[in-house]
Amino acid sequence: MLPIDKLAYLNDLIKEMDIQGGTNEERLFLAITAALNEMSDVLHCYNEALDGMTEVLAEVEEGVYELEEEVFGSSGEFGDMGFGEFDDFNNDDEIYDITCIGCNKTITVDYDALDNGSITCPGCGELIEFTIEFKED
Numbered sequence: 028m029l030p031i032d033k034l035a036y037l038n039d040l041i042k043e044m045d046i047q048g049g050t051n052e053e054r055l056f057l058a059i060t061a062a063l064n065e066m067s068d069v070l071h072c073y074n075e076a077l078d079g080m081t082e083v084l085a086e087v088e089e090g091v092y093e094l095e096e097e098v099f100g101s102s103g104e105f106g107d108m109g110f111g112e113f114d115d116f117n118n119d120d121e122i123y124d125i126t127c128i129g130c131n132k133t134i135t136v137d138y139d140a141l142d143n144g145s146i147t148c149p150g151c152g153e154l155i156e157f158t159i160e161f162k163e164d
Contacts (some may be wrong), residue, residue, distance in 0.1 A: 123135070127150060
C-alpha cells in the first residue's frame with residue numbers, strides 16, 4: 028500500500044469512528060492526521076516541482092549533447108571526443124581534506140579553494156590560510 032493510500036485509509040478510519048476531538052486521545056488523533064495531511068500536500072508540491080526540474084534537466088542535457096556534436100562532430104579534428112576527454116588537463120576535479128585547527132573539523136575543498144589561499148571554516152568561522160607547494164618528481 029502506498030503512503031498516500033495509507034493516509035486516505037487513516038482519514039477514512041477517523042470518519043468511520045466519528046472522532047470529534049472530545050477526549051485527549053481524539054484530539055491527538057486529529058492533530059496527527061492534520062499534520063500528516065499537510066505533509067502529504069507539501070510532498071505532493073515537491074514531487075511536482077521535481078518532475079518539472081527533471082524535464083528541464085533532460086532538455087538541458089539534450090542541448091549539451093547537440094552542442095557537443097556541433098562543436099566536436101564525429102568526423103572533425105577531435106573525432107568522437109567528448110567533453111570528458113579533457114579532464115586530464117586541469118586540476119578542477121581534485122578534492123582535498125583540510126583539518127581546521129580551531130575546531131578540528133575536517134573540511135573537503137576543491138582545487139579552486141586551495142588556489143584562493145584561504146577559506147572560512149563552516150564549523151567555527153576560523154579563517155584557514157594555506158599555500159600550495161608542488162612536489163617535484
